[in-house]
Amino acid sequence: MTTLPLFVALSACSGPNPLKGPPPLAADVRTLMSAILAEDNLVYLYSKTIDVHSGLAGELSPLLAEHHAHLSQLQARIIVPPGRHLRVHPTARPSVPATTQAAIAQIMTAERAAISAQLKRLAGATSSQAQLYASIAACEATHITLLNGQTIS
Amino acid sequence: MTNTQAPAADVAALQAALAAEHAAVYGYGVAGALMQGNDQDTAMSYWRSHQDARDTLTAMISRLGATPVAASAAYDLPFAVNDAASARRLVVYIEEGVTRAYLAIVAVSEASLRAFGALAMQEPADRATAWSGQTTAFPGMTPAALAPKTALATGTVPT
Numbered sequence: 001m002t003t004l005p006l007f008v009a010l011s012a013c014s015g016p017n018p019l020k021g022p023p024p025l026a027a028d029v030r031t032l033m034s035a036i037l038a039e040d041n042l043v044y045l046y047s048k049t050i051d052v053h054s055g056l057a058g059e060l061s062p063l064l065a066e067h068h069a070h071l072s073q074l075q076a077r078i079i080v081p082p083g084r085h086l087r088v089h090p091t092a093r094p095s096v097p098a099t100t101q102a103a104i105a106q107i108m109t110a111e112r113a114a115i116s117a118q119l120k121r122l123a124g125a126t127s128s129q130a131q132l133y134a135s136i137a138a139c140e141a142t143h144i145t146l147l148n149g150q151t152i153s
Numbered sequence: 154m155t156n157t158q159a160p161a162a163d164v165a166a167l168q169a170a171l172a173a174e175h176a177a178v179y180g181y182g183v184a185g186a187l188m189q190g191n192d193q194d195t196a197m198s199y200w201r202s203h204q205d206a207r208d209t210l211t212a213m214i215s216r217l218g219a220t221p222v223a224a225s226a227a228y229d230l231p232f233a234v235n236d237a238a239s240a241r242r243l244v245v246y247i248e249e250g251v252t253r254a255y256l257a258i259v260a261v262s263e264a265s266l267r268a269f270g271a272l273a274m275q276e277p278a279d280r281a282t283a284w285s286g287q288t289t290a291f292p293g294m295t296p297a298a299l300a301p302k303t304a305l306a307t308g309t310v311p312t
Contacts, residue, residue: 066290127260134271142282
């Protein structure tokens, strides 16, 4: 039997060229990863704020727990190839203001930005992903309500 | 009147939200009567918000060429409501239901309706938090909806 040179044999294949490298990420995967990164940045901000202002732990810890839940849900929707790991590191590492009032204001600003970003992810997402983004955005809106002291007592 | 063809699923989602708003208007009437002071003032304000939302959905559905679902004459309450505390539980229950109804609109494929649903659900979620003093990680979502669906198509993942 005559063996073909490897490149000729491979060029006859109709599928992806294995020598060209992995395919690019699909758009909805890229969107999902941006959501994961944004959520990780919020987790970092909350964690750092609690570290600096321990007196805020009672107020912020439940909200931080919800952001962790968001992160877990988003990450669960990524299929990671065997042997690979999803690398998530916060990209925004702002310093925490010295006063608790300013620190809370910073968090509220971050939550507002997160809401806006989630709403921009809706178009093109699957129904399931869109609902997750919208629900997370609604949660973030309630964080602002709580932090603003807008509860009815 | 302009009649536009819209997918049946889109209209159904809007109708379900309208039904939820009808129930909210009714429920707030029951709850508000049992509240006093600031609570009652707040309930009155939120009652008007639900009426406005009801009118918005009614107009949207009509523009799509469908007949808006009508309110029921009365609604069965989910539990006994006979004092201020149970009235407060009722309004939280109402807002959670309205949140779920708007989240269902987010599932449609039409972009403007999806955006409408996502924005609209923030208000009832906020009101539920305002009444209860608590937040929830995934407003409007059921436990089944939180389980990951079909696998996403994957490319490379940064490692």
